[in-house]
Amino acid sequence: MAPIPGSGLAKGLAVTLRTMTKKTVTAQYPDAQPELPPRTRGVIGLFEENCTVCMLCARECPDWCIYIDSHKETVPPAAPGGRERSRNVLDRFAIDFALCMYCGICIEVCPFDALFWSPEFEYAETDIHELTHERDKLRDWMWTVPAPPALDPGAEEPKEIAAARKSAEKSAEKLAAAAQPEPTPEPGAGAAPEPGAEAAPGTGPGSAPQTKPTDPQGGES
Ligand code: SF4
Numbered sequence: 001m002a003p004i005p006g007s008g009l010a011k012g013l014a015v016t017l018r019t020m021t022k023k024t025v026t027a028q029y030p031d032a033q034p035e036l037p038p039r040t041r042g043v044i045g046l047f048e049e050n051c052t053v054c055m056l057c058a059r060e061c062p063d064w065c066i067y068i069d070s071h072k073e074t075v076p077p078a079a080p081g082g083r084e085r086s087r088n089v090l091d092r093f094a095i096d097f098a099l100c101m102y103c104g105i106c107i108e109v110c111p112f113d114a115l116f117w118s119p120e121f122e123y124a125e126t127d128i129h130e131l132t133h134e135r136d137k138l139r140d141w142m143w144t145v146p147a148p149p150a151l152d153p154g155a156e157e158p159k160e161i162a163a164a165r166k167s168a169e170k171s172a173e174k175l176a177a178a179a180q181p182e183p184t185p186e187p188g189a190g191a192a193p194e195p196g197a198e199a200a201p202g203t204g205p206g207s208a209p210q211t212k213p214t215d216p217q218g219g220e221s
């Protein structure tokens with residue numbers, strides 16, 4: 001059957017009318033900031049204090065875009081007579097976001113929770129070299145990392161929190177024990193003898209058992 005002349009135009013106008021009445025989904029960025037999901041992969045933050053320079057992240061990165069330099073330092077023994085220990089000191093930690101493909105492997109493999117996703121994404125540069133973020137910049141991103149979501153009510157308590165709670169409970173018990181009042185002596189116990197009255201040895205409550213005096217020469221007196 002031949003199409004009715006003008007039916008295509010009518011269909012097109014119907015689509016236009018339908019779309020006009022729907023809620024718009026386009027955000028007018030940068031005038032309107034997008035509402036990003038909390039686990040958005042924007043940029044990577046480095047929590048330097050946790051990094052032990054184990055190099056796992058750099059080794060596992062598929063793009064080889066993590067650069068780490070370090071040196072070893074000798075730490076004196078914690079107690080006299082102990083052994084000296086050596087530890088790695090971080091000299092450089094950088095991520096080249098021009099190469100990074102935001103796979104998140106580095107964050108997953110870090111055994112010491114030193115890397116985190118931040119939802120920040122506004123770090124475009126006109127010079128590609130500026131996309132290599134050095135340690136200080138990576139640390140600054142940590143301020144934009146959202147707090148972790150609350151634990152599921154049925155979740156097992158994290159072992160770090162359990163250990164901290166047990167230690168706090170022990171300290172509280174010790175403090176409570178120290179604050180307990182001393183037991184009061186019974187009336188008359190340990191009272192000073194009346195003037196002139198001779199206290200009978202070994203009599204009376206609370207008196208210490210009398211021992212027979214020993215001869216300094218070794219014999220009994
Ligand atoms: S997110 Fe992936 S590509 Fe980017 S630095 Fe980490 S491991 Fe490398």
Ligand code: SF4
Binds near residue numbers: 055112
């Ligand atoms: S894996 Fe974690 S601890 Fe190891 S070097 Fe990378 S950031 Fe540091």
